[in-house]
Amino acid sequence: MPERLIRAGRVQADDFTTFDPPEGADLATVPLPAGPLIVPFALWAVRRDALLARDAPVGVRLEPTDDPAGLAQDLSRLAVVAIRFPKFTDGRGYSTAWLLRRRLGFAGEVRAVGDVKRDQLFYLARSGFDAFLLADGQDARAALASLSDFSAAYQAAADARPPRFRTAALLTGPAIIHG
Helix, strand or coil, X not given: CCCCEEECCEEECCCCEECCCCCCCCCCCCCCCCCCEEEEHHHHHHHXXXXXXXXXXXXXXXXXXXXXHHHHHHHHHCCEEEEEEXXXXXXXXXXXXXXXXXXXXXXXXXXXXXXXXXXHHHHHHHHCCCEEECXXXXXXXXXXXXXXXXXXXXXXXXXCCCCHHHHHHHHHCCCCCCC
């Protein structure tokens, strides 16, 4: 299977296993695989203490309807928060990433997963994502270029890039408005 994870500006192998419990499984007792693991928020809510006690990094996957504030007390202990995009046109994950970065101060990896395509990467990065697991059929190496599709941004965002109006003001000095 081709590598589909873009992290730190490179295509990389994914060192995490994303675990989805079988349909109807008892979340309190379902066996967990060994190694670095990303689990759904519902499983996290039931098995938080056991997951934190593991001897491997752990991450949580949020669905569009999950509230990231439910992870607030544990964010410093999570290696990754994956945010699922069930379809290309569902933009709720952008807000979730922004909330994790700006309001909750999460400094770990924020990963976009699901129906993630090249056309979204620049905007996902502006919202606070720093890793992208592309949808099947997407060429991760070709998609890397989309992270620098635009040389300027026109609005403030969760990334460190200053918006164009701030950089223009620095270059030209303060605007004088005559009225």
